[in-house]
Amino acid sequence: MAPRWKGKDAKAKKDAQAEALKEPMSKIVSQLQSSLVQSNTCGFLSGSSVHLAVGAEQLHLLDKACFGSPVRTVEKDKPRFQLSFEEAFYLCYSLKCLKINNDSDDTSPQNSEELWHYMKSKKETFPCFYKAYSHLRMKNWVVRSGAQYGADFVVYCHHPARVHSEYGVLVLSDGEDKDLNGRLRVWSDVHCTTRLLGGVAKILLVLYVNRNGSSNESPLCLANYTIEEHTITRWNPEQCREKMVIHANSDNGTG
Amino acid sequence: MEGKARGCSSSEDSDDEVYLQNASDEDELGSSSGSMPKLQFRNMKSKGCWNEEMGMGEVIEKNGKMWVTTGIVRSGKIYSSIEETFRFRKSSPGDPSFLLYLSRGHPSRAEIEALERQCGGIPLKICLATEGRVSFFSFDKVELPVLP
Numbered sequence: 001m002a003p004r005w006k007g008k009d010a011k012a013k014k015d016a017q018a019e020a021l022k023e024p025m026s027k028i029v030s031q032l033q034s035s036l037v038q039s040n041t042c043g044f045l046s047g048s049s050v051h052l053a054v055g056a057e058q059l060h061l062l063d064k065a066c067f068g069s070p071v072r073t074v075e076k077d078k079p080r081f082q083l084s085f086e087e088a089f090y091l092c093y094s095l096k097c098l099k100i101n102n103d104s105d106d107t108s109p110q111n112s113e114e115l116w117h118y119m120k121s122k123k124e125t126f127p128c129f130y131k132a133y134s135h136l137r138m139k140n141w142v143v144r145s146g147a148q149y150g151a152d153f154v155v156y157c158h159h160p161a162r163v164h165s166e167y168g169v170l171v172l173s174d175g176e177d178k179d180l181n182g183r184l185r186v187w188s189d190v191h192c193t194t195r196l197l198g199g200v201a202k203i204l205l206v207l208y209v210n211r212n213g214s215s216n217e218s219p220l221c222l223a224n225y226t227i228e229e230h231t232i233t234r235w236n237p238e239q240c241r242e243k244m245v246i247h248a249n250s251d252n253g254t255g
Numbered sequence: 256m257e258g259k260a261r262g263c264s265s266s267e268d269s270d271d272e273v274y275l276q277n278a279s280d281e282d283e284l285g286s287s288s289g290s291m292p293k294l295q296f297r298n299m300k301s302k303g304c305w306n307e308e309m310g311m312g313e314v315i316e317k318n319g320k321m322w323v324t325t326g327i328v329r330s331g332k333i334y335s336s337i338e339e340t341f342r343f344r345k346s347s348p349g350d351p352s353f354l355l356y357l358s359r360g361h362p363s364r365a366e367i368e369a370l371e372r373q374c375g376g377i378p379l380k381i382c383l384a385t386e387g388r389v390s391f392f393s394f395d396k397v398e399l400p401v402l403p
Contacts, residue, residue: 024402024403025402025403026402139399139400139401139402140401140403141402155399157402158402174364187360187361187383190392194392205397205399208364229397229399230394230396230397231393231394231397232393232395233392234390234392235380235393236391237391
């Protein structure tokens with residue numbers, strides 16, 4: 001599947017593609033990393049997310065790199081930003097550009113072991129989800145919540161303002177944690193997910209995470225985890241023939 | 256987003272006339288065992304011409320009952336897709352486009368992988384048949400590219 005660039009006409013789509021090539025996501029993330037380190041940005045744990053107060057530059061770069069989302073507060077002068085566990089741990093542990101305190105009054109950051117334990121206690125599937133998230137991010141894909149599509153993530157090859165997402169992602173655990181996420185256990189789940197994603201022009205991508213006997217007590221064990229990528233697609237004989245010969249429009253999953 | 260067909264090559268015989276064999280009653284009476292040593296041409300032949308723009312063979316003369324259920328109609332003309340245009344030999348059909356596994360339950364991933372190993376590289380589709388409804392699914396190993 002080729003990327004589907006956004007724009008009102010062919011020229012605008014070409015421009016979106018050109019902009020993306022000129023400033024690839026790996027470069028943007030690198031800029032964000034530098035900026036967070038220089039500003040010594042610090043977040044704090046807040047329930048099942050991480051909040052941080054950010055300067056204008058960091059706010060801009062977080063948006064460009066597609067991490068987190070702004071939070072409205074009564075104090076208009078102090079922009080707040082909210083990160084998911086996966087996003088926060090990626091910035092803290094993988095990119096080493098964000099410190100995270102226990103709460104907003106604390107001044108000593110948690111170490112990665114402490115964060116790992118906290119996040120795992122709040123979200124049982126966090127180890128698998130983090131492995132999946134970091135796997136995709138390390139390939140420079142943009143990873144966002146897939147909640148509105150009934151999926152775990154949606155992935156984009158660049159900023160969502162410029163390109164449509166290609167895949168809806170489900171994270172399934174394999175090996176010891178088999179079925180931990182509880183998805184695709186029966187055929188109707190397969191129908192449900194493929195039709196929903198098909199209806200919004202995405203392919204179902206399943207990431208099978210196997211910890212291969214490793215403990216999940218420390219983030220260090222992530223190195224032993226493996227991931228397999230699979231797509232699941234519906235096939236419609238008549239559609240297939242039509243598509244082959246006269247490039248018919250894709251099935252929108254109705255009927 | 257439907258899966259696409261694989262294993263279908265495109266024909267470049269843009270000007271050849273293709274003679275299509277039609278099914279006839281003789282086939283039903285033929286021997287069910289053994290292979291025919293060579294093609295047998297039937298008395299009633301259809302005639303087609305490959306249409307490059309359409310990517311299909313246009314059927315110019317159609318004879319035989321098979322056209323009741325075969326072919327694709329566009330603007331009043333009848334066409335034959337690439338699969339139908341190929342001269343298919345029962346004794347030597349070539350690799351199929353895909354293999355179909357009929358399933359009533361949800362095969363596990365291990366079962367699907369075992370099936371795929373038996374397919375020897377030919378794509379596999381899982382066919383789910385329940386209460387008269389038929390659905391087809393492909394489960395494909397992929398490797399997402401590393402982006403710039």
